[in-house]
Amino acid sequence: xxxxxxxxxxxxxxxxxxxxxxxxxxxxxxxxxxxxxxxxxxxxxxxxxxxxxxxxxxxxxxxxxxxxxxxxxxxxxxxxxxxxxxxxxxxxxxxxxxxxxxxxxxxxxxxxxxxxxxxxxxxxxxxxxxxxxxxxxxxxxxxxxxxxxxxxxxxxxxxxxxxxxxxxxxxxxxxxxxxxxxxxxxxxxxxxxxxxxxxxxxxxxxxxxxxxxxxxxxxxxxxxxxxxxxxxxxxxxxxxxxxxxxxxxxxxxxxxxxxxxxxxxxxxxxxxxxxxxxxxxxxxxxxxxxxxxxxxxxxxxxxxxxxxxxxxxxxxxxxxxxx
Numbered sequence: 001x002x003x004x005x006x007x008x009x010x011x012x013x014x015x016x017x018x019x020x021x022x023x024x025x026x027x028x029x030x031x032x033x034x035x036x037x038x039x040x041x042x043x044x045x046x047x048x049x050x051x052x053x054x055x056x057x058x059x060x061x062x063x064x065x066x067x068x069x070x071x072x073x074x075x076x077x078x079x080x081x082x083x084x085x086x087x088x089x090x091x092x093x094x095x096x097x098x099x100x101x102x103x104x105x106x107x108x109x110x111x112x113x114x115x116x117x118x119x120x121x122x123x124x125x126x127x128x129x130x131x132x133x134x135x136x137x138x139x140x141x142x143x144x145x146x147x148x149x150x151x152x153x154x155x156x157x158x159x160x161x162x163x164x165x166x167x168x169x170x171x172x173x174x175x176x177x178x179x180x181x182x183x184x185x186x187x188x189x190x191x192x193x194x195x196x197x198x199x200x201x202x203x204x205x206x207x208x209x210x211x212x213x214x215x216x217x218x219x220x221x222x223x224x225x226x227x228x229x230x231x232x233x234x235x236x237x238x239x240x241x242x243x244x245x246x247x248x249x250x251x252x253x254x255x256x257x258x259x260x261x262x263x264x265x266x267x268x269x270x271x272x273x274x275x276x277x278x279x280x281x282x283x284x285x286x287x288x289x290x291x292x293x294x295x296x297x298x299x300x301x302x303x304x305x306x307x308x309x310x311x312x313x314x315x316x317x318x319x320x321x322x323x
Contacts, residue, residue: 053078
């Protein structure tokens with residue numbers, strides 16, 4: 001089947017040809033799926049968050065005639081169980097999960113595609129297992145530094161003061177000096193009457209800032225219980241631990257993957273993951289192709305960003321690299 005791509009649209013919707021649940025320890029079981037061509041070039045899709053989970057649209061960045069598309073819900077996210085579980089949930093364990101999935105599927109190497117937290121995990125996985133990666137498609141860079149975490153919690157108010165005010169509103173004035181600790185106390189409560197409203201507010205805050213022009217559908221999706229519990233709890237958990245990285249680890253260790261082809265796509269007006277991180281990464285990795293989209297925010301579905309992401313997968317299909 002031949003697909004026409006009137007830019008900047010995605011490929012048409014597809015369904016998995018295979019899916020399953022993979023137990024990874026005594027607590028966590030991961031949902032995974034494969035789409036596209038079973039004999040095609042493997043590509044791994046890494047979703048955002050942490051805790052964001054998969055959407056059917058994630059399958060459509062790739063030509064299904066060419067790619068064997070592998071997607072999975074990370075620990076505590078989406079269809080993986082238990083939802084929102086932060087115990088036994090670290091970046092190192094997520095990297096181990098990716099390797100376990102790769103071995104189970106009999107894949108030797110794959111292209112790694114990730115945006116936002118997915119870009120963080122893509123870098124972390126690549127730097128841990130460069131021999132398993134064919135290249136990288138990265139969007140909305142998040143290096144999980146303390147400065148970026150502080151920006152998310154406090155700095156966004158300079159662009160979305162009304163949205164930030166709603167984020168802060170449930171927290172008593174005396175606790176607002178440390179919003180992360182204040183939210184963690186509520187998100188990690190055992191009482192659903194405490195943690196669910198906190199998760200909804202946290203997740204709605206992020207969803208309200210994704211696009212250059214706020215998208216009501218995205219805000220509603222991020223406000224749902226399934227999405228918000230994963231995002232609220234797991235983002236707070238990872239932020240409390242600096243993503244389980246040492247200081248600036250992802251930039252310091254980029255030499256491990258500099259020989260591999262990569263493309264970085266960044267929205268100029270991304271208020272969730274501001275452009276400085278993408279510029280810092282590119283300065284350490286000048287061989288990577290770097291695109292700044294001047295009329296875009298954070299979301300992978302901003303038209304200019306979507307166009308470049310699809311173009312990147314098409315270029316890799318044709319050339320094994322990026323123009």
